[in-house]
Amino acid sequence: MEKDFFGFPLVPINEAEERLKAKATRGIAYFSMEFGLAPSFYNTFKPGAKVSPLNISTGHEVFSNMKDMDYYHLLPVKNLIDLPIYSGGLGVLAGDALKSSADLGLPLAGIGILWHKGYFHQKFWFRSGGQIPEETTWDPDSYPGLIRLKPTVEITLSGQKLILNLWKYYVFSYDRKKVVPLILLDANTDENPEYFRELTDQLYRSTNNWIKIAQRMILGIGGVKALDTLGYSIATYHLNEGHAAFAAVEKREGTFSYTCHTPVEAGHDRFDLQELEAALGKDGTDFIRKYGRDEKHHNLANLTVLALNRSGKANTVSKKHNDVTHLQFPNHKTKIDNVTNGVHTFTWISEPISNLLKKYKEKIGDWEANPKLLLKTEYLKNDPEFRKELWQAHLKNKEHLAKLLKHWFFEKDVFTIAWARRIAIYKRPGLLLEETSHLIDIAKKYGPLQIVIAGKAHPADVPASLHMDQMLEKINFLNGERKYLRICFLENYDTSFARFLTGSVDVWLNNPLPPFEASGTSGMKAIVNGVLQLSTLDGWIVEAADKNIGKIFGYTPKEGEIGQETNLRLKEDSKELYKNLDDLVHLYYGTAEGKISLNESGWIDMMINCISQAGVFNTHRMIEEYNEKIWESSKQP
Numbered sequence: 001m002e003k004d005f006f007g008f009p010l011v012p013i014n015e016a017e018e019r020l021k022a023k024a025t026r027g028i029a030y031f032s033m034e035f036g037l038a039p040s041f042y043n044t045f046k047p048g049a050k051v052s053p054l055n056i057s058t059g060h061e062v063f064s065n066m067k068d069m070d071y072y073h074l075l076p077v078k079n080l081i082d083l084p085i086y087s088g089g090l091g092v093l094a095g096d097a098l099k100s101s102a103d104l105g106l107p108l109a110g111i112g113i114l115w116h117k118g119y120f121h122q123k124f125w126f127r128s129g130g131q132i133p134e135e136t137t138w139d140p141d142s143y144p145g146l147i148r149l150k151p152t153v154e155i156t157l158s159g160q161k162l163i164l165n166l167w168k169y170y171v172f173s174y175d176r177k178k179v180v181p182l183i184l185l186d187a188n189t190d191e192n193p194e195y196f197r198e199l200t201d202q203l204y205r206s207t208n209n210w211i212k213i214a215q216r217m218i219l220g221i222g223g224v225k226a227l228d229t230l231g232y233s234i235a236t237y238h239l240n241e242g243h244a245a246f247a248a249v250e251k252r253e254g255t256f257s258y259t260c261h262t263p264v265e266a267g268h269d270r271f272d273l274q275e276l277e278a279a280l281g282k283d284g285t286d287f288i289r290k291y292g293r294d295e296k297h298h299n300l301a302n303l304t305v306l307a308l309n310r311s312g313k314a315n316t317v318s319k320k321h322n323d324v325t326h327l328q329f330p331n332h333k334t335k336i337d338n339v340t341n342g343v344h345t346f347t348w349i350s351e352p353i354s355n356l357l358k359k360y361k362e363k364i365g366d367w368e369a370n371p372k373l374l375l376k377t378e379y380l381k382n383d384p385e386f387r388k389e390l391w392q393a394h395l396k397n398k399e400h401l402a403k404l405l406k407h408w409f410f411e412k413d414v415f416t417i418a419w420a421r422r423i424a425i426y427k428r429p430g431l432l433l434e435e436t437s438h439l440i441d442i443a444k445k446y447g448p449l450q451i452v453i454a455g456k457a458h459p460a461d462v463p464a465s466l467h468m469d470q471m472l473e474k475i476n477f478l479n480g481e482r483k484y485l486r487i488c489f490l491e492n493y494d495t496s497f498a499r500f501l502t503g504s505v506d507v508w509l510n511n512p513l514p515p516f517e518a519s520g521t522s523g524m525k526a527i528v529n530g531v532l533q534l535s536t537l538d539g540w541i542v543e544a545a546d547k548n549i550g551k552i553f554g555y556t557p558k559e560g561e562i563g564q565e566t567n568l569r570l571k572e573d574s575k576e577l578y579k580n581l582d583d584l585v586h587l588y589y590g591t592a593e594g595k596i597s598l599n600e601s602g603w604i605d606m607m608i609n610c611i612s613q614a615g616v617f618n619t620h621r622m623i624e625e626y627n628e629k630i631w632e633s634s635k636q637p
């Protein structure tokens with residue numbers, strides 16, 4: 001027997017397995033279509049055999065307003081690729097949830113899919129603007145920490161046998177003493193016909209409804225069977241999004257809970273009942289006719305409705321989202337509670353900030369054992385030494401950023417703002433570029449601006465892709481303004497860029513059109529690093545709005561109103577964005593240039609407020625709440 005598991009201890013693995021298999025255990029199964037675990041920078045396993053070069057990332061292209069540089073330089077990021085079974089925020093939340101469940105020692109197992117071709121690799125169409133989606137190729141067999149299991153499971157799809165391979169990945173706690181297993185299902189086996197084998201190729205890239213239904217059957221039905229096959233004692237099946245709702249068809253008597261992640265109409269899965277019956281069979285479809293019929297269109301199955309009807313408890317992901325969801329699903333109001341999202345502190349905190357906070361543990365408390373204690377960072381506000389060291393830690397992070405983007409002339413002493421997340425219209429990715437003359441005006445008044453932008457548009461989201469093209473074009477036009485503005489659009493946004501950017505810029509920009517952002521989490525990754533927020537009043541920000549963690553601006557709908565997703569209010573809101581940015585840049589340069597002392601600077605106050613609020617917006621607090629409000633109370637005795 002091996003002495004270790006890819007450099008990590010074996011004991012916690014055996015303990016977790018034994019516990020999950022014990023009859024008396026009331027385990028939790030966490031189903032999710034995607035998991036973002038970011039092992040390239042957190043709990044990185046030691047490679048076993050030789051790691052395939054497919055699992056190592058190569059450089060990224062950059063699209064900037066310094067085209068000569070783009071032509072000569074790739075952004076050199078050479079490390080293990082992050083397990084490519086996620087697309088964005090939803091997957092990262094699921095990954096962070098597993099990590100905090102391990103930290104808290106819960107008897108929980110994750111269930112997901114092994115996507116052989118990942119989500120997609122975003123390639124810039126060099127020098128002419130636009131993104132080209134490419135398949136991700138990677139090698140699961142040599143991916144550190146990922147192991148093939150012997151047992152397989154079988155489901156019936158369109159009247160035919162579909163065999164699913166099982167894989168396991170272990171998520172360790174921050175102190176490596178506890179473990180949560182993640183089971184991944186995989187249809188790519190020789191025993192299946194070709195059209196079945198491709199079902200677990202690409203996440204969210206299904207060309208037709210049959211594939212979508214099949215993928216959801218693999219996750220929901222295959223997932224339940226996998227848990228039974230492995231002998232895990234599961235008391236609660238948790239559905240992270242409606243994608244996994246077919247689990248309720250497989251386990252009719254099971255206890256379910258469900259997290260809804262979006263107030264956007266198109267975000268709910270709906271399928272024609274006849275099409276569904278062809279794939280799922282009559283019995284399962286009759287069950288869905290009873291519990292999962294769309295409330296408006298009776299010929300459609302609605303997986304959100306199915307999940308709501310079959311769950312003892314459901315939750316939204318921010319208080320604001322809870323209000324909106326209650327308006328959208330008035331019939332289910334009583335069971336829809338709220339658990340505001342968080343992020344996993346140890347995954348997203350940068351080294352300089354982590355070292356600083358460790359040094360001040362006596363004042364803050366053991367925040368590593370309990371990240372909620374970060375709230376106490378507040379008490380260090382009057383400590384001049386801490387204020388100075390915090391600024392220095394931040395400058396260290398900025399030094400890294402300046403080094404990475406040195407070919408684009410980034411400097412550590414220049415004000416830097418980032419917008420990075422999925423390119424979707426309601427998130428208004430180009431708001432900052434709406435009227436770029438204002439940016440130049442601000443830079444002329446106080447000092448130059450560095451802007452980093454990153455994000456993928458879903459290839460089927462045509463408006464988002466077009467929007468991205470327009471942004472690239474605008475950046476291109478700013479080629480002559482390099483004295484004032486340095487703008488870089490980084491190719492292929494992923495978890496490693498997310499970690500890097502949320503830790504190293506001065507201001508994190510978040511400007512969705514309220515109320516369409518259910519929560520948002522990237523800003524939470526930024527605050528734990530003392531990075532200020534410039535945000536509209538939506539999602540989690542509403543709960544931190546009175547905490548002085550930056551600037552809040554823009555339109556908010558009247559109470560009880562949802563409003564129009566298409567009325568983007570770009571003109572009005574960009575004006576407010578520039579006004580607030582002006583204030584921030586003014587304060588930044590005043591502080592950075594010593595015109596305002598660190599002891600007096602409101603900038604440092606806000607940085608400390610950010611870190612302190614990271615005591616609230618973390619997955620440690622979130623998973624404790626899930627356990628108390630959702631899982632414990634949904635388990636039937």
Ligand SMILES: *Cc1c(COP(=O)(O)O)cnc(C)c1O
Binds near residue numbers: 421493494520521
């Ligand atoms: C955190 C994260 C997101 C989520 O960003 P939001 O601000 O919540 O939209 C998306 N993509 C990646 C790679 C992330 O790490």
